[in-house]
Amino acid sequence: MPERPDGFKGIPWYADDPLPHPDALRIKDGMDRVVSELTCCRGEAIVLEGVSFALRGGRALVLRGPNGAGKTTLLRTLAGLTPPVSGAMPDPEGAAYAGHADGLKAQLTVAENLAFWAAIFGTGPAEVEGAIRGFDLAPLRERRAAELSAGQKRRAGLARLLVTGRDLWLLDEPTVSLDRTAVNRFACVMRGHLDAGGAAILATHIDLGIEADELDVAAFAAKREATLRDPFAEAVE
Amino acid sequence: MPERPDGFKGIPWYADDPLPHPDALRIKDGMDRVVSELTCCRGEAIVLEGVSFALRGGRALVLRGPNGAGKTTLLRTLAGLTPPVSGAMPDPEGAAYAGHADGLKAQLTVAENLAFWAAIFGTGPAEVEGAIRGFDLAPLRERRAAELSAGQKRRAGLARLLVTGRDLWLLDEPTVSLDRTAVNRFACVMRGHLDAGGAAILATHIDLGIEADELDVAAFAAKREATLRDPFAEAVE
Amino acid sequence: MSVWEYANPRRFMAVSARLLPWVAGAAALLCAAGLTWGLFFTPEDFRMGHSVKIIYIHVPSAFVAINAWFMMLVASLIWLVRRHHVSALAARAAAPIGLVMTLVALLTGAIWGKPMWGTYWAWDPRLTAFLILGLFYLGYIALWSAIEAQDAAADLTSILCLVGTVFAVLSRYAAQFWNQGLHQGASLSLDAEENISDVFWQPLVLSIAGFTLLFLALVLLRTRTEIRRRRLHSLSLKARLA
Amino acid sequence: MSALLLRDLRLAVRAGGGFGLGLVFFLILATLVPLAVGPRPDLLAPVAPGILWLGALLACLLSLDRIFALDAEDGSLDLLATAPLPLAGVATTKALAHWVTTGLPLALAAGPLSLLLFLPPGALPWLLLALLLGTPALSWLGTFGAALTVGLRRGSLLLSLLVLPLYIPTLVFGAEVVRRGAAGLPVATPLALLAAITLGCVALLPFATAAALRVNLR
Amino acid sequence: MSALLLRDLRLAVRAGGGFGLGLVFFLILATLVPLAVGPRPDLLAPVAPGILWLGALLACLLSLDRIFALDAEDGSLDLLATAPLPLAGVATTKALAHWVTTGLPLALAAGPLSLLLFLPPGALPWLLLALLLGTPALSWLGTFGAALTVGLRRGSLLLSLLVLPLYIPTLVFGAEVVRRGAAGLPVATPLALLAAITLGCVALLPFATAAALRVNLR
Numbered sequence A, B: 001m002p003e004r005p006d007g008f009k010g011i012p013w014y015a016d017d018p019l020p021h022p023d024a025l026r027i028k029d030g031m032d033r034v035v036s037e038l039t040c041c042r043g044e045a046i047v048l049e050g051v052s053f054a055l056r057g058g059r060a061l062v063l064r065g066p067n068g069a070g071k072t073t074l075l076r077t078l079a080g081l082t083p084p085v086s087g088a089m090p091d092p093e094g095a096a097y098a099g100h101a102d103g104l105k106a107q108l109t110v111a112e113n114l115a116f117w118a119a120i121f122g123t124g125p126a127e128v129e130g131a132i133r134g135f136d137l138a139p140l141r142e143r144r145a146a147e148l149s150a151g152q153k154r155r156a157g158l159a160r161l162l163v164t165g166r167d168l169w170l171l172d173e174p175t176v177s178l179d180r181t182a183v184n185r186f187a188c189v190m191r192g193h194l195d196a197g198g199a200a201i202l203a204t205h206i207d208l209g210i211e212a213d214e215l216d217v218a219a220f221a222a223k224r225e226a227t228l229r230d231p232f233a234e235a236v237e
Numbered sequence C: 001m002s003v004w005e006y007a008n009p010r011r012f013m014a015v016s017a018r019l020l021p022w023v024a025g026a027a028a029l030l031c032a033a034g035l036t037w038g039l040f041f042t043p044e045d046f047r048m049g050h051s052v053k054i055i056y057i058h059v060p061s062a063f064v065a066i067n068a069w070f071m072m073l074v075a076s077l078i079w080l081v082r083r084h085h086v087s088a089l090a091a092r093a094a095a096p097i098g099l100v101m102t103l104v105a106l107l108t109g110a111i112w113g114k115p116m117w118g119t120y121w122a123w124d125p126r127l128t129a130f131l132i133l134g135l136f137y138l139g140y141i142a143l144w145s146a147i148e149a150q151d152a153a154a155d156l157t158s159i160l161c162l163v164g165t166v167f168a169v170l171s172r173y174a175a176q177f178w179n180q181g182l183h184q185g186a187s188l189s190l191d192a193e194e195n196i197s198d199v200f201w202q203p204l205v206l207s208i209a210g211f212t213l214l215f216l217a218l219v220l221l222r223t224r225t226e227i228r229r230r231r232l233h234s235l236s237l238k239a240r241l242a
Numbered sequence D, E: 001m002s003a004l005l006l007r008d009l010r011l012a013v014r015a016g017g018g019f020g021l022g023l024v025f026f027l028i029l030a031t032l033v034p035l036a037v038g039p040r041p042d043l044l045a046p047v048a049p050g051i052l053w054l055g056a057l058l059a060c061l062l063s064l065d066r067i068f069a070l071d072a073e074d075g076s077l078d079l080l081a082t083a084p085l086p087l088a089g090v091a092t093t094k095a096l097a098h099w100v101t102t103g104l105p106l107a108l109a110a111g112p113l114s115l116l117l118f119l120p121p122g123a124l125p126w127l128l129l130a131l132l133l134g135t136p137a138l139s140w141l142g143t144f145g146a147a148l149t150v151g152l153r154r155g156s157l158l159l160s161l162l163v164l165p166l167y168i169p170t171l172v173f174g175a176e177v178v179r180r181g182a183a184g185l186p187v188a189t190p191l192a193l194l195a196a197i198t199l200g201c202v203a204l205l206p207f208a209t210a211a212a213l214r215v216n217l218r
Ligand code: HEM
Pocket: C055, C058, C059, C062, C063, C066, C105, C106, C107, C108, C109, C110, C112, C113, C114, C116, C117, C120, C121, C126, C127, C130, C131, C188, C189, C190, C191, C192, C193
């Protein structure tokens, strides 16, 4: 593939596979997931440059940084939703993403929502039951998602992670709206996931009470002059 | 008006004024706002019964309770969005509500959004400038709301409170997505509002670092048998 | 005792249970009498021949279809002003009956139209207004079934019924205006009673009365069903929320 | 109130060609009809007034779901309901904004488009007048329908079921004005009826709309 | 894949009369056209095939915004894109669900409705056949359009602008089949072309749809 003139080395938009990156690294459990020199963009702006870190299986990494530092941007890139501008990252096929929207259908019950995602991710009723137990959703299982409070909805959204059967979790402010009990439950589930050899990257502003590495995203903020991909910067002054 | 046979004593839907409640209490600043024996419903379910408390001007009240206790329900009732089933509460005309959705238009800039709400609430550019200063939004004022991160968006949403010029704030988890600096700023603004004689009712799961009374909403949970307004409970067994 | 007492759900259930067999019986009796008289003991019309007999179904069903809407309007108003749940459910119960009556009138009209006008359908103003009424029924029913929260659904459908009534009446005038404007030949529909001699008229009145009672019986029955359905809704909601 | 109107207009422009879209839809429809029906002027000319009115009506219909649904989603509607504006005023403003972005440009552009359907030139002023008089009724009725369905997610098909029957009198009188105008007959009666419907809608419907909104906010 | 199809159908039913709404819209349109155009059978009969096809097309159009927008709003689309399904499969399933809830009932119900527009009875089987063959193309093209506009909030008017021109060939051949059928002429050619368009759409468009989705998720 010829070098693109504007320095864009991302994924061609027409690729069906979200990330057929030449140097994509698919790494087995227990081994390091390496992110190196990743440049991430959001909309038309380049937000992060040169993000590099390694994530051991069985470990969690907490992304820190003030509002607007680029935590969400990094997580969406790692999930394969936004192609990176350049750099290497693990294959997003192995990752499960949970953002601000929970992916719950208001008209379906909690159990139906989870069963749907189980079918999509190729897991089964056993996982659904595990997820319901894990997040204490049994009293809510026949509730429509529309009839849940904010924290209950969030719990159902997080339960979806257990149903995906994936081993890298990418979590964007997972504990928003959760009360103390639910945060503890989440920490428990997370510890279980890590003990089983899974890994997780979380963006959060509060303390979750799990032992984790930290990464300050603000350190990778894109330089002022590089914040925009402007293919005609030179052509038209 | 004759007693209604089915026991429904709520606000008639056709009332244009959100709460022409016979015993609505409009209380001046510095005086108590009294909520007494309020029964609140959400959807078709009765969630809270017999909520009673008084709120002094210059004080904040934090609603506590686990997920699903009914904090959001109570706040929406006090804001005049859901009519209460019975009980007395202050006139919602004096209250400003801020829920999970920020009421920001993605295509408008932060300044435009605030100026719009200022015009709607009959305040002016001075309030907008105050709000922008209060939440440190100056660097973001020309940004479209679509181009904000979650925490930045929340800050802009909270800034709207200052623009309403109302003296009772009803806040549903105001600090979601905010980083430490922003939480402190919010606490500052809140203290300013209280010192000026305003009042606030907040639902939150975390500690905000402001001196406030607490109210455990769970204590008012509706009894099991009363969770539904079911007009035909007796007619059909 | 005020008449509103009957809107008390329990009272309504008790009274309607006792009333229903009588109304249903009377409806069956009158319908049977009117229809047998009309179908078997009236002469053939000199112009329309045998097909005139369809009038004994067509006109009563059209009559009921129109008046069912007015019953819904009254019930909706009662719900809005006095918030009697039975009233809201009676309006809901009447809608499908009105729709079916509209369909029956349309179908019998179409079947009658073939021998009379040589076509199943013509854009006669009266037929058009009738079809539009059917559309209003459909919209009303669709709105009821689209909204989950029952009291909100009752409120919204009642508002729709109010506004819809105004526009259904307007549409009727619009349709008359519209066809007249085209200078089409004389209206195809038989006009008014003066065309009909007493021989046809008496059994017709009988079957109109029969259909009206039938409508009443069906509304009672369906209101009872709706009340039970509403109770079921409450129970299943309770089970879910528990 | 004017702030709300201005914001809605600005949003319509920023969201990409708010004013133009209705027109282009109208244009496409005027193109599709000859394609569907066959290009013969003798077939098209008599149906042109009706088709033009139908096009205006459908262009209105397709933009109705914007009126309240976006505001409901991002929380603005909650806030507007707690603001010191009467809700009926909000309804009126929303309807006005819809008319300015949809009905008005449609009325102004119907002239050139009518050529595509071989409308007799004599009927043109009547088309313009009828659309100017009638489209406000479409916007106000549409706003009412949008308020009824605002609680339902993406109810645009249901919305059209509720609204289209309400559009019938406007459609009939509007098309009649144009048809009579084309035939050189007097148009005073349908024109007066059209104006009466519009006036009634503008004066009364906002209250029904506000009531529906309040129910849906609960 | 079948899980997605089932979920979409279930949602259509739960959200209130998913299957019936398209039909009623079709019925309303068949009522509005004579009201707009005038009641004369000699005017209506020749335009009936075209109008019936236009009605089907508009009923499709009005339900398009449901296809992806709701999933995008509640985050399901992000999650589907990261799921182990090929995105083109998701697109196919969505289009199929749309056809089952809209196109299929429309095709089946067109017969009785055609009476209202005085379509000659001889053309009825052709109408049914043409709609059965042609409506899948409408659903697949509509899904493609919905994918293009999924990033835009409430783009239903823009969506219709993008999609309507794509509908033209289907409309032309579909209406031609019915018109020829009504006139007793041979219909093989337009029927074959119609089938070819549908096959092409079903086979190829999901890839374009998937590409558009991926861009919009970025
Ligand atoms: C689909 C076609 C038709 C429809 C929708 C229709 C509808 C109606 C309606 C709405 C009424 C008024 C009932 C009332 O106000 O109580 C009516 C009455 C009547 N129709 Fe029809 N009709 C149709 C076809 C026909 C045909 C083909 C004939 C016979 C030639 C016919 C003869 C009558 C007569 C004799 C009356 C009673 C006269 C009166 O009450 O004014 N109708 N029809």
